[in-house]
Amino acid sequence: MPRANFARPSSRRRRDRPGGPPVGELYRLLLGHFGPQGWWPAESPFEVLLGAILTQSVTWRNAARAVQAVRAEADLTEEGVRGLGEEKLAALIRPSRFFRQKSRRIFAVLGELDRVSGGSLDRLVARDSATARRHLLAVPGIGEETADAILAYAGGHALFVVDAYTRRILVRCGVPWPSDDSLRRRVRAELETAQALQEFHALLTRLGHRICRPAPLCPVCPLLAVCPTGQAGTLTGKGVGPRGRDPEEGTEGEGERPEEEETEDQVGPTEGGSGTRAGTRRETSPTRLGRAHGGRLRESGRHHGKAQEEEDVTA
Numbered sequence: 001m002p003r004a005n006f007a008r009p010s011s012r013r014r015r016d017r018p019g020g021p022p023v024g025e026l027y028r029l030l031l032g033h034f035g036p037q038g039w040w041p042a043e044s045p046f047e048v049l050l051g052a053i054l055t056q057s058v059t060w061r062n063a064a065r066a067v068q069a070v071r072a073e074a075d076l077t078e079e080g081v082r083g084l085g086e087e088k089l090a091a092l093i094r095p096s097r098f099f100r101q102k103s104r105r106i107f108a109v110l111g112e113l114d115r116v117s118g119g120s121l122d123r124l125v126a127r128d129s130a131t132a133r134r135h136l137l138a139v140p141g142i143g144e145e146t147a148d149a150i151l152a153y154a155g156g157h158a159l160f161v162v163d164a165y166t167r168r169i170l171v172r173c174g175v176p177w178p179s180d181d182s183l184r185r186r187v188r189a190e191l192e193t194a195q196a197l198q199e200f201h202a203l204l205t206r207l208g209h210r211i212c213r214p215a216p217l218c219p220v221c222p223l224l225a226v227c228p229t230g231q232a233g234t235l236t237g238k239g240v241g242p243r244g245r246d247p248e249e250g251t252e253g254e255g256e257r258p259e260e261e262e263t264e265d266q267v268g269p270t271e272g273g274s275g276t277r278a279g280t281r282r283e284t285s286p287t288r289l290g291r292a293h294g295g296r297l298r299e300s301g302r303h304h305g306k307a308q309e310e311e312d313v314t315a
């Protein structure tokens, strides 16, 4: 007689158990502090797609420079970019680094659009989320973060983008992170509209970029009242002076920026941009970050191949 397996359902229930502050409370606090972020900074769905790929592993400022370079040469449409050809596109997007790889990636997406939606991104994003996501994920180099960003911001899908900032902040706030899927489910259950999901991701990026950095600036954080890590004071921010000065204030021209701080125009849709540098993109692992909650935070992950980096940088 087959033995009943009770382990899986119970562990699943344990994994999905809510924990930490309500996501809606985090959202309200961030929105009240920062205001609406107005993402995605693009004029068309295809520009969102381009930006989402170009910002992989680099700051938004570099990605935006690459987008501008393409815009100067072609319409930011499927046809316009296709007309450039892969090599010319690679030369134009050089500011985004990994430009050959990214150009191949963009043309691979165009190939997938040809195959499944008559070459049109609009037609792809008009499909249901699961189908459109599956097609994007079929393209080499398009991961869940990029696919979800494209679908959320180019297609208005009710998807939540999980990236390094998201994991870091939510885990520090006490939200369990057994997997990215678990985070997505949790946030989607508590923030129901596509607009709130998009805004929440943008707000988390702003917080992760400016305040909840690897060495966080907890005394000036809008989430301090609900964040056990911030209240425990176990992660000391190097950028906080004796008066706990808010890094959002007076950074213009005052020359007193927290370490690695970038100017405001660099805060934007980022992938791998949470304190990572081109060529050394890190992706956090649930196990390691979970272990770090309430204590030291360590992030680990895979690196882009050095050979690829050298190829692109020296090309």
Ligand code: SF4
Binding pocket: 169, 172, 173, 211, 212, 213, 216, 217, 218, 219, 221, 222, 223, 224, 227, 228, 229, 230, 231, 235
């Ligand atoms: S209180 Fe500190 S650890 Fe918590 S979210 Fe804010 S900056 Fe991050």
